[in-house]
Amino acid sequence: xxxxLKIIGIILVxxxxxxxxxxxxxxxxxxxxxxxxxxxxxxxxxxxxxxVDEKSMVVMATEGESxxxxxxxxxxxxxxxxxxxxxxxxxxxxxxxxxxGQISNVEKIKILKEESGVEIPIEYLKYCYSSEYNVNxxxxxxxxxxxxxxxxxxxxxxxxxxxxxxxxKKVKNENYTGEIKTSxxxxxxxxxxxFSTGSEYIWKQxxxxxxxxxxxxxxxLTYNLPNETKDDHYTVVGWKFDWTELYGELDEGEYxxxxxxxxxxxxxxxxxxxxxxxxxxxxxxxxxxxSDKYTTKVTDDGSGIIVVENILKNNANTVExxxxxxx
Numbered sequence: 001x002x003x004x005l006k007i008i009g010i011i012l013v014x015x016x017x018x019x020x021x022x023x024x025x026x027x028x029x030x031x032x033x034x035x036x037x038x039x040x041x042x043x044x045x046x047x048x049x050x051x052v053d054e055k056s057m058v059v060m061a062t063e064g065e066s067x068x069x070x071x072x073x074x075x076x077x078x079x080x081x082x083x084x085x086x087x088x089x090x091x092x093x094x095x096x097x098x099x100x101g102q103i104s105n106v107e108k109i110k111i112l113k114e115e116s117g118v119e120i121p122i123e124y125l126k127y128c129y130s131s132e133y134n135v136n137x138x139x140x141x142x143x144x145x146x147x148x149x150x151x152x153x154x155x156x157x158x159x160x161x162x163x164x165x166x167x168x169k170k171v172k173n174e175n176y177t178g179e180i181k182t183s184x185x186x187x188x189x190x191x192x193x194x195f196s197t198g199s200e201y202i203w204k205q206x207x208x209x210x211x212x213x214x215x216x217x218x219x220x221l222t223y224n225l226p227n228e229t230k231d232d233h234y235t236v237v238g239w240k241f242d243w244t245e246l247y248g249e250l251d252e253g254e255y256x257x258x259x260x261x262x263x264x265x266x267x268x269x270x271x272x273x274x275x276x277x278x279x280x281x282x283x284x285x286x287x288x289x290x291s292d293k294y295t296t297k298v299t300d301d302g303s304g305i306i307v308v309e310n311i312l313k314n315n316a317n318t319v320e321x322x323x324x325x326x327x
Contacts, residue, residue, distance in 0.1 A: 043093035045069070045103065048116045049085045051128035057081055058100060058128050059089070060120060068100035068124055074108040081109075086116035100127075122157065123263070130155040132265050132286035139269070141240075142279050144250040147257070150221065150238035151267070158235040160262035163218035167247060168203040170254040176200045203256065206247050217246050 046063035056072050071089055073081070081087070088110045089103060096102035134154040141148040153159060176198055221238035252275050259267035271281035 042090050042107070045089045045091065046112070047071070047087055047089060048118045048120065049081050049083055049087060050120055050124055051083065052078070052081045059087065060118075060124055062086075062116075062118060065095060065101070068127065069095070070098075070100050070102045071109070072103070072106040074106045076108055079109070079111065081111070084115055084120075085111055086113040086118070087111055126155075126157050126159070126263055130157050130159060130263075135159065135265065135286040137267055137269075137283050137286065139281065139283070140238075142271070142281060144273055144277065144279065145244045145248075146217075146240065146242040147269075148221070148238070148240040149259075149267075149269075150223075150236065152234055152236050154234040159265050161237050162260065162262060163215040163220070163239050163241075165214045165218075165241065165257060165259045167206045167243070167250075168256045168258070169206055170201050171204050173198055173200055173202045208246055209248055210245060212246060214241075214243070214246060217242050 043064070045061050045065050047059035047061045047065075047069065049057055049059055050068075051058045056070055059069050059071050061067060061069055073079075074090070090107040090109070091103050092105040092107075094104035096104055136152045136154075138150045138152075139147060140150060151161060153161075178200070218239040218241050221240060223236045223238065250273055252273050254272045255270070257267075257269040257271065259269075261267075266285060267283075268285035269281055269283050271279055273279050
């Protein structure tokens with residue numbers, strides 16, 4: 001028994017000596033600007049700062065993880081984070097799977113370099129700094145065979161627009177019966193799965209009359225920007241779409257016009273044609289809020305050049321719902 005206690009005592013003494021040595025080494029490492037040994041055991045992510053908000057920031061991971069991530073500031077708070085810095089994030093090892101991912105329980109963050117030298121991809125910058133609230137869509141002309149739209153993008157990094165579109169129509173669901181059906185039979189311990197035949201109406205893309213791409217029906221518009229200054233950040237694009245050959249003349253019904261961009265944004269215009277050929281439309285996307293700086297005035301001087309003027313919103317009225325008589 002005494003021999004066992006002696007062995008345990010020796011082990012404890014060795015353990016205490018090792019702990020004291022680690023403490024001493026850590027003391028001198030920290031004093032000389034190094035990292036404590038125990039920190040090498042903590043999960044870390046090396047990243048580049050992209051955007052800093054009031055309580056968190058968006059970073060691009062370069063080591064330990066990849067892609068965009070949300071990060072808190074840790075126990076020390078915001079110690080002067082700014083875009084382009086290279087940082088080291090200490091955390092608990094877990095990433096919450098959202099987009100962007102969320103770094104769980106950030107303990108602290110060290111700034112390694114004020115300028116990382118890493119080029120931030122343009123799609124990451126757009127995610128952080130470009131907003132659909134800075135995009136204004138104007139319908140200049142609308143008939144059942146086409147439409148003309150202008151898009152004013154006041155983002156410093158504008159979205160990339162395309163002329164490829166599709167039109168969906170609200171149609172009767174042929175499989176709809178209104179009944180709730182069951183699959184299989186009930187037993188003493190279970191109820192059979194139940195399912196319905198879906199909604200009474202569904203959205204279906206219009207069938208093409210000819211084999212052609214929608215962008216081939218689009219004519220790009222030429223713009224004059226009379227009030228643009230060097231301090232302005234806005235891009236203007238527009239097209240005149242004529243889908244006579246592609247879809248034909250649209251009849252009475254409810255429709256959706258979809259114009260995606262090369263980014264996450266898309267233009268969505270819902271419209272309805274009544275039995276007299278009148279068209280009522282609503283721009284569903286991009287969304288709008290009261291923080292919009294500009295509205296858009298679009299005029300055609302008859303020369304084929306569209307004049308687009310950005311006007312402060314408090315000097316003009318904007319209308320979301322409009323009625324257009326078919327020409």
